[in-house]
Amino acid sequence: MASSIHDLARHLNISIGTVSRALNGRADVNADTRQRVLDAAAKLNYSPNQSGRSLRRGSTHSIAFMLQPHPGDQQYGEPFFIPFLTGLQAKLAESGLDLIVVMGAPGDYQQERLRRVVETRRADAVVLAWTRREDERIDYLTRVGFPFATLGRSRSGGKSYPSLDLDFEKAGAEAVDRLVARGHRRIAAIRPSLDLNFGYLFLAGYRKALRRHGIEVDPELIASGFINEAGGYEVTPGVMNSKDPPTAIIFNNDAMALGGCKALAEMGIKPGHDMAVIVIVDTPLCRYFSPALTGFRPPLEPMGRRLAEMLLASIPAYAGEEGPRTIREVWPLELIARDSD
Amino acid sequence: MASSIHDLARHLNISIGTVSRALNGRADVNADTRQRVLDAAAKLNYSPNQSGRSLRRGSTHSIAFMLQPHPGDQQYGEPFFIPFLTGLQAKLAESGLDLIVVMGAPGDYQQERLRRVVETRRADAVVLAWTRREDERIDYLTRVGFPFATLGRSRSGGKSYPSLDLDFEKAGAEAVDRLVARGHRRIAAIRPSLDLNFGYLFLAGYRKALRRHGIEVDPELIASGFINEAGGYEVTPGVMNSKDPPTAIIFNNDAMALGGCKALAEMGIKPGHDMAVIVIVDTPLCRYFSPALTGFRPPLEPMGRRLAEMLLASIPAYAGEEGPRTIREVWPLELIARDSD
DNA sequence: CGTTTTTCCGTAAACGTTTACGACAACACA
DNA sequence: TGTGTTGTCGTAAACGTTTACGGAAAAACG
Numbered sequence: 001m002a003s004s005i006h007d008l009a010r011h012l013n014i015s016i017g018t019v020s021r022a023l024n025g026r027a028d029v030n031a032d033t034r035q036r037v038l039d040a041a042a043k044l045n046y047s048p049n050q051s052g053r054s055l056r057r058g059s060t061h062s063i064a065f066m067l068q069p070h071p072g073d074q075q076y077g078e079p080f081f082i083p084f085l086t087g088l089q090a091k092l093a094e095s096g097l098d099l100i101v102v103m104g105a106p107g108d109y110q111q112e113r114l115r116r117v118v119e120t121r122r123a124d125a126v127v128l129a130w131t132r133r134e135d136e137r138i139d140y141l142t143r144v145g146f147p148f149a150t151l152g153r154s155r156s157g158g159k160s161y162p163s164l165d166l167d168f169e170k171a172g173a174e175a176v177d178r179l180v181a182r183g184h185r186r187i188a189a190i191r192p193s194l195d196l197n198f199g200y201l202f203l204a205g206y207r208k209a210l211r212r213h214g215i216e217v218d219p220e221l222i223a224s225g226f227i228n229e230a231g232g233y234e235v236t237p238g239v240m241n242s243k244d245p246p247t248a249i250i251f252n253n254d255a256m257a258l259g260g261c262k263a264l265a266e267m268g269i270k271p272g273h274d275m276a277v278i279v280i281v282d283t284p285l286c287r288y289f290s291p292a293l294t295g296f297r298p299p300l301e302p303m304g305r306r307l308a309e310m311l312l313a314s315i316p317a318y319a320g321e322e323g324p325r326t327i328r329e330v331w332p333l334e335l336i337a338r339d340s341d
Numbered sequence: 342m343a344s345s346i347h348d349l350a351r352h353l354n355i356s357i358g359t360v361s362r363a364l365n366g367r368a369d370v371n372a373d374t375r376q377r378v379l380d381a382a383a384k385l386n387y388s389p390n391q392s393g394r395s396l397r398r399g400s401t402h403s404i405a406f407m408l409q410p411h412p413g414d415q416q417y418g419e420p421f422f423i424p425f426l427t428g429l430q431a432k433l434a435e436s437g438l439d440l441i442v443v444m445g446a447p448g449d450y451q452q453e454r455l456r457r458v459v460e461t462r463r464a465d466a467v468v469l470a471w472t473r474r475e476d477e478r479i480d481y482l483t484r485v486g487f488p489f490a491t492l493g494r495s496r497s498g499g500k501s502y503p504s505l506d507l508d509f510e511k512a513g514a515e516a517v518d519r520l521v522a523r524g525h526r527r528i529a530a531i532r533p534s535l536d537l538n539f540g541y542l543f544l545a546g547y548r549k550a551l552r553r554h555g556i557e558v559d560p561e562l563i564a565s566g567f568i569n570e571a572g573g574y575e576v577t578p579g580v581m582n583s584k585d586p587p588t589a590i591i592f593n594n595d596a597m598a599l600g601g602c603k604a605l606a607e608m609g610i611k612p613g614h615d616m617a618v619i620v621i622v623d624t625p626l627c628r629y630f631s632p633a634l635t636g637f638r639p640p641l642e643p644m645g646r647r648l649a650e651m652l653l654a655s656i657p658a659y660a661g662e663e664g665p666r667t668i669r670e671v672w673p674l675e676l677i678a679r680d681s682d
Numbered sequence: 683c684g685t686t687t688t689t690c691c692g693t694a695a696a697c698g699t700t701t702a703c704g705a706c707a708a709c710a711c712a
Numbered sequence: 713t714g715t716g717t718t719g720t721c722g723t724a725a726a727c728g729t730t731t732a733c734g735g736a737a738a739a740a741c742g
Contacts, residue, residue, distance in 0.1 A: 016730095017731080021731085028689070030691085051729090057730070058697070098457070099444055232629075389698080389699070398699080
């Protein structure tokens with residue numbers, strides 16, 4: 001079954017060294033023999049054993065994406081990640097690299113899986129998502145000197161790694177501006193618990209814009225819950241039961257919005273009619289909800305491609321010529337108006 | 342950085358062979374030296390290089406799950422898969438195995454990624470999902486003799502591999518029974534295009550039950566679209582515009598139902614009020630939709646665990662004693678009544 | 683034709699493990 | 713004391729690659 005480079009060499013009556021050089025496109029091999037090697041490889045459908053190759057090369061030629069759950073979250077926010085991963089994978093494939101997705105176990109707070117990937121050298125670099133404001137994963141990776149890039153910013157780890165993020169602060173402010181322009185003064189914000197950085201940034205923009213409009217920030221209108229449907233569902237009644245209830249709600253993502261709208265419906269409140277709703281990070285879900293939720297659509301697939309570029313450029317072994325490499329980028333978020341506000 | 346077994350041996354002044362044996366728990370090593378080795382390994386935080394190990398052992402100690410897109414589907418149906426993967430990963434971890442998720446590129450019809458995993462021996466076995474009625478991936482894997490298991494049945498590949506599936510046929514029939522009992526006679530079925538086997542099975546049950554109730558199967562009430570929100574949205578108006586429109590719709594999964602309900606809303610039809618809706622494969626989404634959709638909730642996490650067991654038992658290198666091993670299982674699907682029918 | 687350069691290829695070491703084999707000492711047994 | 717057994721460990725080969733090095737033949741040059 002497993003045809004090795006030795007089989008090829010024996011079959012062609014040449015040495016394995018030559019076969020390897022021919023396969024790897026080195027210059028010091030006759031054009032004719034190279035062709036014979038390539039033909040034979042195709043015929044015996046040879047492909048190099050990954051373990052042998054990476055053992056010798058000292059690199060695995062693959063990048064790991066860590067899919068890590070948050071406590072209480074069963075869903076990993078993965079509908080969000082798939083287009084991102086598609087872009088990541090596409091760009092990596094252009095460089096002949098493999099993308100592997102590593103699942104963290106639920107409750108894996110000590111980043112057991114991450115450590116495992118790093119320590120057993122299963123990948124040459126990792127990509128982290130859902131960065132936290134203080135992120136121990138980033139601390140760990142910088143400490144051990146393992147290459148990585150992040151989707152999202154963090155205060156951890158200095159500025160020594162590539163990161164790509166969205167301008168949640170601006171989006172939060174823009175959402176408030178839009179609602180105020182439509183006459184709302186009581187605007188609630190529902191965001192994830194934990195110190196996920198995008199929730200923090202969103203709230204900062206929200207606060208800033210509110211103050212700019214001379215509206216007092218009311219803690220009763222700010223709530224946090226698990227970043228999924230259940231979280232939105234559980235937390236929304238709280239802000240509705242405040243002394244002076246909101247006329248508009250900004251949800252941090254679409255899953256929370258879905259749960260929140262469910263809670264509203266149960267209270268007899270119709271989103272888009274009795275209550276304005278805006279979502280900061282939406283997915284196709286928002287479009288097919290009734291009413292269609294207005295929100296900010298992140299360009300996830302291009303982001304994946306870009307972060308792959310940035311990561312590759314930051315790894316000496318992969319980077320071609322060391323050009324000027326951007327270390328961090330923050331992309332704008334564009335509002336798509338629909339029917340809910 | 343990378344501490345190898347040689348460093349350990351040098352540090353302890355013993356041979357690398359002994360270190361390896363101590364680490365791997367072999368019998369022929371003194372209890373005292375074993376402890377010293379383990380202590381040193383912890384201190385130098387050594388962990389074996391995966392490439393070296395799998396090169397020598399001839400196995401990678403990891404299982405690959407293929408996450409493959411379907412044409413026109415941007416979303417991979419992955420919210421569905423995550424709990425399944427959680428169970429898979431949990432069970433594999435119990436045996437010290439790693440789970441890696443390999444992303445197929447969109448439009449990767451030739452299973453380029455699957456071939457790559459197999460040929461470069463990146464994993465010891467693969468897990469396939471979303472099996473088709475005739476599945477070329479299964480043909481390929483059986484042809485080359487690579488171990489695998491499937492979530493879902495197929496007619497391909499004989500009965501030589503473990504598979505775990507849900508009883509979509511029974512669910513389809515049960516949904517019809519329930520609707521008929523509530524007085525419906527015009528019942529539509531909306532299912533994925535392509536020959537995804539669960540769509541086929543669902544439809545078979547639907548047809549059978551309809552006939553059992555003496556109701557003629559009307560082709561105008563059966564439609565297929567992409568298995569996501571857009572698919573349901575695009576296809577639903579078609580069945581509504583038939584000469585004798587349905588009073589109930591069974592959707593094959595929740596994403597299609599979401600899109601379908603959107604289309605209904607735009608036609609002024611309220612699901613759960615003017616139209617009964619049942620979902621065959623639901624996720625938490627259904628619960629938080631308004632109205633909450635009644636549907637069949639698959640026990641995904643236990644299914645992941647079980648399939649891992651079945652896969653492991655089918656691989657001679659992993660299986661302990663060759664006990665009686667179940668090759669295929671079909672699990673029942675339980676209806677959860679909510680507000681939409 | 684002699685010398686130098688170029689082209690091409692084989693040899694062998696190395697990557698980090700695991701493991702078959704044998705060696706040696708200690709011990710048990712007669 | 714001699715023989716066999718047991719416990720413990722070192723040696724070295726092997727897994728499948730890549731690549732530095734050197735050598736032989738061919739080509740280029742005078």
